[in-house]
Amino acid sequence: MPDSTTPPTLPDASMLRPGAGPLPLVVAGRPTTAGQIVEVPSPASPNGGRSAVHADARIVANAAAAAESACKTCAALSRRARAQILRGAAGYLGEHADDLAVSLTLEVGKSLRDSRGEVQRCIATLEAAADAVAELGGREIPVDAVPVGAGRLAFTVWEPVGVVAAITGFNFPLLLAVHKIAAAVGAGCPVLLKPSERTPFTSVVLADAVVSNGWPAEAISVLNGGPDVAVALCEDPLVRLVSFTGSSAIGAKIAERAGRHLKRVVLELGSNAATIVEPDADLELAARTCATGGMAATGQSCISVQRVLAQSSIAADLAQRIGAEVAALPTGDPLDPETVVGTLVAPTELRRVADLVQDATAHGAEVVTGGVVDGELRPTVLLGVREPARLCHEEAFGPVVAVMPYDDLDEAIALANSTPYGLMTGVFTASIDTALRVARGVESGGVHINDSSNFRADNMPYGGVKASGLGKEGPASAMREMSVEKVITVRLPA
Numbered sequence: 001m002p003d004s005t006t007p008p009t010l011p012d013a014s015m016l017r018p019g020a021g022p023l024p025l026v027v028a029g030r031p032t033t034a035g036q037i038v039e040v041p042s043p044a045s046p047n048g049g050r051s052a053v054h055a056d057a058r059i060v061a062n063a064a065a066a067a068e069s070a071c072k073t074c075a076a077l078s079r080r081a082r083a084q085i086l087r088g089a090a091g092y093l094g095e096h097a098d099d100l101a102v103s104l105t106l107e108v109g110k111s112l113r114d115s116r117g118e119v120q121r122c123i124a125t126l127e128a129a130a131d132a133v134a135e136l137g138g139r140e141i142p143v144d145a146v147p148v149g150a151g152r153l154a155f156t157v158w159e160p161v162g163v164v165a166a167i168t169g170f171n172f173p174l175l176l177a178v179h180k181i182a183a184a185v186g187a188g189c190p191v192l193l194k195p196s197e198r199t200p201f202t203s204v205v206l207a208d209a210v211v212s213n214g215w216p217a218e219a220i221s222v223l224n225g226g227p228d229v230a231v232a233l234c235e236d237p238l239v240r241l242v243s244f245t246g247s248s249a250i251g252a253k254i255a256e257r258a259g260r261h262l263k264r265v266v267l268e269l270g271s272n273a274a275t276i277v278e279p280d281a282d283l284e285l286a287a288r289t290c291a292t293g294g295m296a297a298t299g300q301s302c303i304s305v306q307r308v309l310a311q312s313s314i315a316a317d318l319a320q321r322i323g324a325e326v327a328a329l330p331t332g333d334p335l336d337p338e339t340v341v342g343t344l345v346a347p348t349e350l351r352r353v354a355d356l357v358q359d360a361t362a363h364g365a366e367v368v369t370g371g372v373v374d375g376e377l378r379p380t381v382l383l384g385v386r387e388p389a390r391l392c393h394e395e396a397f398g399p400v401v402a403v404m405p406y407d408d409l410d411e412a413i414a415l416a417n418s419t420p421y422g423l424m425t426g427v428f429t430a431s432i433d434t435a436l437r438v439a440r441g442v443e444s445g446g447v448h449i450n451d452s453s454n455f456r457a458d459n460m461p462y463g464g465v466k467a468s469g470l471g472k473e474g475p476a477s478a479m480r481e482m483s484v485e486k487v488i489t490v491r492l493p494a
């Protein structure tokens with residue numbers, strides 16, 4: 001059980017500053033520093049490193065037992081009460097927005113500007129979740145449409161699935177956690193959050209944000225740690241659903257582990273997103289949007305514009321325009337408020353992405369802007385990227401836009417579909433027929449017409465197909481994933 005000698009107050013934004021001491025775990029709504037302390041360097045500043053306590057299998061079991069004991073209390077909270085908790089949590093994040101944004105930049109390396117945007121999206125997501133709670137209702141089933149249902153009334157109710165394990169990746173440490181915690185609170189499910197060990201800090205305040213607004217303390221734990229903690233969550237018999245955001249390779253392992261115990265899984269995984277640009281498109285809009293969509297979060301976004309599929313007659317012109325837009329983006333110190341493109345989460349990631357760029361040029365691609373200069377990766381636009389270059393089919397997850405020419409729309413759609421992934425796709429065109437041909441032809445979880453793959457409104461259904469995942473997020477969809485539809489039938493009086 002939680003260490004009774006630890007401070008009674010939950011970690012808040014003041015504990016996110018460098019020098020504040022090791023970040024505690026939250027176990028059943030109580031902070032604890034009992035556990036291994038791990039140093040976490042900051043990619044944004046040599047003085048920005050912090051340390052965090054890691055959980056272990058015993059702590060996971062304690063947190064899961066407390067969560068299970070809170071299931072009935074959570075399920076009994078009215079929709080109005082759950083919506084109020086979510087609105088209160090949105091207000092809480094708003095009050096601490098500046099501290100949260102700095103903490104995000106310190107842990108991920110993306111620009112402060114991007115981190116501020118992430119905090120605002122978290123607030124909007126919590127508000128959207130509060131609205132969606134009221135819509136989480138059942139339906140009448142017309143059972144008398146079949147002979148055996150004559151003389152019966154039937155309807156469904158949506159009940160909480162039970163304890164949810166939320167396992168997240170590093171790139172949006174607060175937003176990925178907010179999507180899962182907001183849905184769990186909205187659906188009435190106790191939740192155990194395991195953030196990425198690379199970025200364990202900012203999301204810890206979510207425990208305080210919901211508990212201080214009325215969510216039962218036992219119904220939330222934040223269990224920092226590595227793969228062993230994720231595995232313990234997948235194996236715990238009390239966990240009913242695992243909601244995972246991360247790479248496709250690890251998502252497959254999570255699904256396998258959870259599947260052995262017949263748990264539900266929701267998987268939000270990797271991508272290699274394509275945006276198709278036709279010759280009749282507004283090229284200025286397409287270039288600007290592809291540049292910002294490729295460089296947002298320093299390219300560490302699952303729907304980052306990685307491949308721009310441009311019709312051959314405009315490919316060189318478009319690549320130059322995107323290159324000019326990218327070259328004009330202020331790049332450098334992530335903590336400088338003017339910076340747009342910060343750095344990546346770790347030096348190993350910079351090397352990995354630089355290797356992908358060098359592999360593409362070795363296969364004939366031309367560097368339009370950036371590239372690897374003196375061994376250092378710059379925000380990069382490439383033209384003429386072709387198979388077998390790895391950028392054509394692997395996820396780059398860095399500040400690289402690869403322009404790939406095509407001849408006709410069938411080829412563009414085939415190229416868009418030619419990776420293992422299928423998350424989001426963009427298409428720029430003035431023709432509604434072309435736009436709808438793309439929308440119907442691509443294998444992905446969504447298509448954005450006259451926008452890039454990188455568009456996301458946090459209240460829309462969001463999720464991928466193929467290796468990009470299973471199930472949907474977005475508050476209304478995620479609450480359904482975390483609920484069980486139960487049918488109730490009534491034999492009517494004769």
Ligand code: NAD
Binds near residue numbers: 170226228246395
């Ligand atoms: P990752 O898969 O390396 O890690 C994700 C989580 O899994 C972390 O919490 C980590 O501790 C845990 N983990 C790592 N190895 C494990 C193992 N062997 N067993 C169990 N758990 C393990 O992902 P990442 O590098 O943190 O995040 C980047 C990836 O996430 C990219 O592929 C990106 O596209 C994807 N992503 C997808 C979405 C989406 O909504 N589809 C959103 C954001 C990020």
